[in-house]
Amino acid sequence: MTRCDSCGQGGAVLVSRPGSPEHLCGACESRAQIEERAAADLRAQLAHVLRAWAARWSADLTPASVSAARDTALRGEADQFTA
Ligand SMILES: [Zn+2]
Numbered sequence: 001m002t003r004c005d006s007c008g009q010g011g012a013v014l015v016s017r018p019g020s021p022e023h024l025c026g027a028c029e030s031r032a033q034i035e036e037r038a039a040a041d042l043r044a045q046l047a048h049v050l051r052a053w054a055a056r057w058s059a060d061l062t063p064a065s066v067s068a069a070r071d072t073a074l075r076g077e078a079d080q081f082t083a
Pocket residue numbers: 004005006007008009024025026027028029
């Protein structure tokens with residue numbers, strides 16, 4: 001019996017997900033699908049804000065520095081909601 005890559009329960013099936021395929025049980029597959037929808041929703045909500053922010057700072061920073069500042073800021077903000 002194939003074990004779930006996420007929780008270890010038996011009866012997992014191979015699921016093709018962005019990145020790499022995984023063996024997931026039904027509960028973990030449902031959770032993963034909800035996480036993917038939540039991530040897509042967040043990306044959609046942030047897209048216009050991030051474009052405007054990047055346009056503002058690209059005059060003063062290289063593209064790599066803009067990306068580094070963005071990643072640092074988003075990581076710090078995300079940490080406040082996951083602690
Ligand atoms: Zn599982």
